[in-house]
Amino acid sequence: MSSLKRITALSDEISKNSKTVTDYLSEKGLEAASFDVDGLAEFPINPSDEEAFKARLALIAATRELHDLSLGPKEGLRYLAWDSANQLSLQAVYEFKLAEAVPLSGSISYQDLSEKVNVPMLNLRRVIRHAMTNHIFHEPEKGFVAHTRTSRLLLEDLPLSSWVGFMTNDLWLPIANVVKAMKKWPGSGESNETSVNLAYGTDTNWFDWLQEDKDLAKRYGLAMQAHGGGEGFAISHTVNGYPWGELGEATVVDMGGSQGYVSFAIAEQFPKLNFIVQDTAGMRVSSTIAKVPEHLTDRVQLTTHDFFTPQTVDAQVYFFRWIFHGFSEKYCIKILQALTPALKTGAKIVINDGTLPEPGTAGYVEEKSMRTMDLFMQITVNAREREVDDWAELFKQADERYKFLKAWKPEKSRMWFIEAEWTG
Structure with a gap:
C-alpha cells in the first residue's frame, strides 16, 4: 500500500504547488510559459520570489516522479533505453534548418517543406511528427506544419540553437x-x-x-x-556569494579569467580590490571582450600566463572560476602545485565551480543537472565534477601545506565556492 500512498502524496503535492505557482502569476498579472507560438518561453518566476520559485522546482520534481511511477519500472526502463530517438528527431530539425524553413506565422505543407529543404517528404514527415511529441512544431491541420514556442526558439535564439546543434550533432x-x-x-x-x-x-x-x-x-x-545564462549560473552569484569585502585592500589573481569579465563585475562592487587576470594568449585572441573598462584600468590588469607554469605573482587570493571541472585529478594537482612558488602564508585559493551533491540531498532539477554535467566532462576531456570530500582530497594530494577550509553553495546558485589556505 506504500506505493498507493506515494502516488496520492505526489498528486497532493502537485496540486498544492500548482496552486502556489498560479496564484503567484495571477497576483503579478503574469502568464505561464506556453507552447503557443506567441507564448512565454520561460516561466516568469525569479529566484528572488522564493516561495513561488521553490514551488515550481518541487512541481517539476513531483510531476516527473509521478510520471515515472505511473509508467512503472519495466515500462520506464524500456522508454529510457530508446530515448535517444528524441535526439535523433531534434538533430534532424537542427541539421536541415527546419525552424528557418517553416514560416513564423501560418503553416506550410509537408510537400512544400520537403522541396524547400531538399529532404524526401516521407522521411521529413517522420522526423517532424516525432519532434511534435516533444512540442517542437505542431500540425494545425493534416499535412501542414506550424511553429510552437519551442521550435520558434530554434529560429530566434542563436545561443540556444547552437546548444542544440552542439549536443545533438x-x-x-x-x-x-x-x-x-x-x-x-x-x-x-x-x-x-x-x-x-x-x-x-x-x-x-x-x-x-x-x-x-x-x-x-x-x-x-x-x-x-x-x-x-541558465538558471543559477549568473555572475551575480559569484559577486555576491563570496565575502569579497572582508579581504580589504587585497590583490586577486583571476586564473584562466579570459578577458576578465568576472573580475570586472567583482571590481565594480568592491573598490578596495585589485585584480590581475591571467590567461593564455590563445584565449585572449578568441575572446569577444576587447579591453578593461576605462574606470577600472587602475585596478584590473589583463596579463598572459599559463596556470600549469610556476606562478610569479604575489597575491592574497588566487581565484579560479569554472576551471577545475575541465581537468582530471592529475592536472588539477599540477595547477595547484604551480601556485606554490608564489604563495605566502595565509594566501587563499578560492574556487567557484560545480560541486556534486550527496545523492538525494538536492532537488531533482539540481541533481539531474549536475550528474549530467559530470557525464559530459567525461565525454569531452576525461574530467569530472567533484563532491566536497573530493575537493578536500585534491588540495591534500597537491601539497600538505594546503589547508582545506570549507565549501558552500550560495542561495539560488548552481555553482559552489571552495576555499583553502596556504599554511606555509
Whole structure:
C-alpha cells in the first residue's frame, strides 16, 4: 500500500504547488510559459520570489516522479533505453534548418517543406511528427506544419540553437563512444583519450581540436553562452556569494579569467580590490571582450600566463572560476602545485565551480543537472565534477601545506565556492 500512498502524496503535492505557482502569476498579472507560438518561453518566476520559485522546482520534481511511477519500472526502463530517438528527431530539425524553413506565422505543407529543404517528404514527415511529441512544431491541420514556442526558439535564439546543434550533432558520436573509450583507456585522466578521440579519429585534445574548425568553435562558444545564462549560473552569484569585502585592500589573481569579465563585475562592487587576470594568449585572441573598462584600468590588469607554469605573482587570493571541472585529478594537482612558488602564508585559493551533491540531498532539477554535467566532462576531456570530500582530497594530494577550509553553495546558485589556505 506504500506505493498507493506515494502516488496520492505526489498528486497532493502537485496540486498544492500548482496552486502556489498560479496564484503567484495571477497576483503579478503574469502568464505561464506556453507552447503557443506567441507564448512565454520561460516561466516568469525569479529566484528572488522564493516561495513561488521553490514551488515550481518541487512541481517539476513531483510531476516527473509521478510520471515515472505511473509508467512503472519495466515500462520506464524500456522508454529510457530508446530515448535517444528524441535526439535523433531534434538533430534532424537542427541539421536541415527546419525552424528557418517553416514560416513564423501560418503553416506550410509537408510537400512544400520537403522541396524547400531538399529532404524526401516521407522521411521529413517522420522526423517532424516525432519532434511534435516533444512540442517542437505542431500540425494545425493534416499535412501542414506550424511553429510552437519551442521550435520558434530554434529560429530566434542563436545561443540556444547552437546548444542544440552542439549536443545533438557535434557530441552525438562521442556520446555513443563513451563506454568504448572507458574500455580502451581504463581510468584515463588524459584529455586526448576520450570518446571524442575515438569518435572523430583524432589524437588531439578537445580544446585544441575544437579550435581547428571555426564553425564548431563558434557554435561551442554560443552554446556555452546559452549554458552560462541558465538558471543559477549568473555572475551575480559569484559577486555576491563570496565575502569579497572582508579581504580589504587585497590583490586577486583571476586564473584562466579570459578577458576578465568576472573580475570586472567583482571590481565594480568592491573598490578596495585589485585584480590581475591571467590567461593564455590563445584565449585572449578568441575572446569577444576587447579591453578593461576605462574606470577600472587602475585596478584590473589583463596579463598572459599559463596556470600549469610556476606562478610569479604575489597575491592574497588566487581565484579560479569554472576551471577545475575541465581537468582530471592529475592536472588539477599540477595547477595547484604551480601556485606554490608564489604563495605566502595565509594566501587563499578560492574556487567557484560545480560541486556534486550527496545523492538525494538536492532537488531533482539540481541533481539531474549536475550528474549530467559530470557525464559530459567525461565525454569531452576525461574530467569530472567533484563532491566536497573530493575537493578536500585534491588540495591534500597537491601539497600538505594546503589547508582545506570549507565549501558552500550560495542561495539560488548552481555553482559552489571552495576555499583553502596556504599554511606555509
